[in-house]
Amino acid sequence: MSRDFVQRVFEIVDARDAAGFAALFAPDGRIVFGNGAPMTGPDEVEVGVRAFFGTIAGLAHRVEREWQVGDDTVIDLVVTYRRLDGGEVVVPAAVIWTRDADGLFRDYRVYFDLAPLYA
Template sequence: MSDKSDWGDWTDAFYADVDAQLTERVLDRFAPDGEIVFGNNPPAIGHDAVRELLENLRAALTGMRHEWCNRWQVTPTTLVLEARVHYLTRGGAEVILPTVTVIGRGPSALITSLRVHIDAAPLFAALDAEAVAAQEVTG
């Protein structure tokens, strides 16, 4: 796991699955007690909670794409990623947000911790606006 090319290949494959919203393939890379912390939300710990978080995100979006700015291997088991994430809502809005993600992997190379540092308020505002517009149409 200390080889930088391993992290690069691993990151590319992992985020291809994240961007394709392939929940089970993403979960396959998490330790059973692995966690995701997204923004200021409470941690989702364990496969069931991580699955729920990913499925909720998938239900709100038609797609996402990570545009890498920087990648730093901090230790053999810790990676820091800087990206601009392009979120595409079900209503067709594209919301681009800067993020920094810290990923920790255990001895088995499975994710033990994935912490997404993001201000998701613009994404939630776009989703809320779409929900209000849809209610007005059906209401």
């Protein structure tokens, strides 16, 4: 995996391109935000991510560190969220993903505390 792929993923997310992000998932790929319910398959991922994007004015990811072992990648990052009321909130986060032989996400997990975003 190249650093270019990591950058491309977060460029898609920061552009709030739900369809583009969902296209990175295998047909049975799933995403889980924290302790939320899994969303499985590109269609469900697109609907769920689009709904989340509707609750914020924008976001920007800054990758601090990343590690890869085989098909698994762990990313330590900081995310700046722009709230609908014009405020900003900075939140540390971790993302763990596994890609299949075609390079699509099989499993994608996001760990963060979004309570400050909606406070």
